[in-house]
Amino acid sequence: MMSEAVYDYVIVGGGTAGSVLAARLSEDPDVSVAVIEGGPSDLGDERVLDLRNWINLLGSELDYDYPTVEQPRGNSHIRHSRARVLGGCSSHNTLISFVPFPQDFDEWGAGWDWDTIGPYYDRVQLNIIPVAEKDRNPIALDFVTSAKQALDVSEVDDFNAKPFEDGVGFFSIAYHPENDNRRSSASTAYIHPNLDRPNLTLLLETWVSRIVVSNGRATGVVTDKGVVSARKEVLLCAGAIDTPRLMMLSGIGNASELSALGIAPVHDLPGVGENLLDHPESVIVWETNGPLPPNSVMDSDAGLFIRRDESDPRPDLMFHFYQIPFTTNTERLGYPTVEHGVCMTPNIPRPHSKGRMWLRSSDPAEKPALDFGYFTNPDGYDEQTLVDGFRIARQVAEQEPLRSWLKREIAPGPAVTTDEDLSEYGRRAAHTVYHPAGTCAIGSVVDSDLKVIGVEGLRVADASVFPTMPTVNPMVTVLMIGERAADLIKGVV
Numbered sequence: 249m250m251s252e253a254v255y256d257y258v259i260v261g262g263g264t265a266g267s268v269l270a271a272r273l274s275e276d277p278d279v280s281v282a283v284i285e286g287g288p289s290d291l292g293d294e295r296v297l298d299l300r301n302w303i304n305l306l307g308s309e310l311d312y313d314y315p316t317v318e319q320p321r322g323n324s325h326i327r328h329s330r331a332r333v334l335g336g337c338s339s340h341n342t343l344i345s346f347v348p349f350p351q352d353f354d355e356w357g358a359g360w361d362w363d364t365i366g367p368y369y370d371r372v373q374l375n376i377i378p379v380a381e382k383d384r385n386p387i388a389l390d391f392v393t394s395a396k397q398a399l400d401v402s403e404v405d406d407f408n409a410k411p412f413e414d415g416v417g418f419f420s421i422a423y424h425p426e427n428d429n430r431r432s433s434a435s436t437a438y439i440h441p442n443l444d445r446p447n448l449t450l451l452l453e454t455w456v457s458r459i460v461v462s463n464g465r466a467t468g469v470v471t472d473k474g475v476v477s478a479r480k481e482v483l484l485c486a487g488a489i490d491t492p493r494l495m496m497l498s499g500i501g502n503a504s505e506l507s508a509l510g511i512a513p514v515h516d517l518p519g520v521g522e523n524l525l526d527h528p529e530s531v532i533v534w535e536t537n538g539p540l541p542p543n544s545v546m547d548s549d550a551g552l553f554i555r556r557d558e559s560d561p562r563p564d565l566m567f568h569f570y571q572i573p574f575t576t577n578t579e580r581l582g583y584p585t586v587e588h589g590v591c592m593t594p595n596i597p598r599p600h601s602k603g604r605m606w607l608r609s610s611d612p613a614e615k616p617a618l619d620f621g622y623f624t625n626p627d628g629y630d631e632q633t634l635v636d637g638f639r640i641a642r643q644v645a646e647q648e649p650l651r652s653w654l655k656r657e658i659a660p661g662p663a664v665t666t667d668e669d670l671s672e673y674g675r676r677a678a679h680t681v682y683h684p685a686g687t688c689a690i691g692s693v694v695d696s697d698l699k700v701i702g703v704e705g706l707r708v709a710d711a712s713v714f715p716t717m718p719t720v721n722p723m724v725t726v727l728m729i730g731e732r733a734a735d736l737i738k739g740v741v
């Protein structure tokens with residue numbers, strides 16, 4: 249179908265950052281842009297557009313579903329969901345939208361300080377708004393009231409209005425309450441309005457297996473439907489797992505490790521796949537006295553932030569409040585399932601542990617090995633954060649008006665109280681908030697202009713460029729990276 253396809257820019261991955269780049273680069277009618285996306289379109293697909301259906305996409309045909317390697321100090325059963333659809337994970341996720349904190353960029357280096365990156369938030373096109381009144385479930389409202397009273401934190405009306413030290417409230421979510429709570433994703437906001445641009449080509453359900461590098465320059469990519477060439481640049485937006493995976497399959501990575509797999513090294517870049525970051529969380533579950541009122545955006549609409557370390561202005565413990573019993577990991581440990589329940593998920597905003605990923609073989613179809621190194625940090629910070637979180641969650645649950653909704657704590661259960669037991673349970677029941685990042689970090693794999701160090705004509709723009717994890721849910725940071733990447737590629741900054 250495209251044996252001689254040539255475009256100015258070839259974007260690998262029509263996901264969160266890729267959609268931003270596609271829209272921004274094709275604003276110039278004289279520039280041709282191709283987006284190669286492994287998944288189908290989201291257009292008219294109610295499974296994707298109905299935000300509350302997100303949970304049913306986990307493990308579905310629209311999910312690449314990556315396992316982790318054994319986690320001796322954590323949960324080895326975690327599956328990392330990664331979306332296979334236009335819009336990428338923004339077509340699959342819960343669309344909780346946080347402006348990152350200025351200090352989150354302190355270690356990102358020149359060109360990525362807050363004064364430079366912060367203003368890109370104003371360009372983000374998604375419809376980001378605090379949860380609408382109609383969607384505020386009575387139990388979530390009571391969670392907010394109880395947390396405020398039990399912990400003496402402030403109630404936050406809009407988490408994106410200004411940086412906050414702690415607080416409880418309803419999240420800001422990218423959605424359309426006026427249109428049946430449809431998603432506002434990178435695809436709906438950046439691609440759908442531009443589908444009629446003649447200079448923007450979407451190559452859907454097309455898989456890129458290799459980057460073509462000739463004389464030190466990326467000239468195009470090999471797909472399952474032919475070669476696609478780039479006159480100007482190849483832009484990697486395949487996400488924090490598939491971007492480094494593709495680079496390694498193309499011979500860009502740790503040369504000795506690649507040679508050992510029979511992949512001819514093209515450029516020795518040992519940082520590719522290192523620095524694998526995530527936001528781990530655990531879960532405490534209660535059965536409720538009965539069914540809950542049905543209204544909600546996506547069943548996890550409110551949350552809580554705590555600041556334990558007063559030397560840093562940012563919070564260091566976060567909770568999502570789920571108005572469903574999220575028991576995937578507790579059932580496996582033998583805890584009961586319940587028909588009606590809620591949970592709180594203590595989450596580590598800036599974990600001390602991190603890991604790495606690598607290829608298991610030269611076969612492009614084989615999933616890579618992901619080792620997040622959960623809870624391997626020698627200072628014990630990450631597990632202590634969970635332990636603190638369980639105690640704080642119980643304080644909130646003890647406080648009226650939330651208390652009257654709750655029948656009993658089912659996991660880990662009131663008998664589990666010591667640091668050791670809470671840590672053991674918390675690590676075994678741990679889950680991911682699905683935020684892998686960092687595997688092609690600025691400073692080690694890409695330079696401050698997001699150019700792959702040592703290869704011409706190749707840039708990365710997605711969650712893999714994070715040198716460190718932002719305190720908050722990362723999608724908005726990824727969108728800001730997409731916006732900044734467009735400016736860097738256009739040469740306007």
Ligand SMILES: Cc1cc2nc3c(=O)[nH]c(=O)nc-3n(C[C@H](O)[C@H](O)[C@H](O)COP(=O)(O)OP(=O)(O)OC[C@H]3O[C@@H](n4cnc5c(N)ncnc54)[C@H](O)[C@@H]3O)c2cc1C
Nearest residue numbers: 261263264265286336337341343344456487711721722723
């Ligand atoms: C279930 C879930 C819930 C989440 N909830 C939130 C949340 O509420 N708030 C938040 O801030 N963050 C959330 N996240 C995280 C957030 O969505 C991601 O960090 C972010 O969207 C990643 O963007 P990206 O551009 O790096 O990659 P992606 O959006 O994953 O885009 C990568 C794209 O590349 C395509 N692709 C990959 N490899 C190839 C290839 N070889 N050839 C062709 N195409 C390819 C994929 O199909 C995909 O479309 C969640 C994630 C998940 C999975």
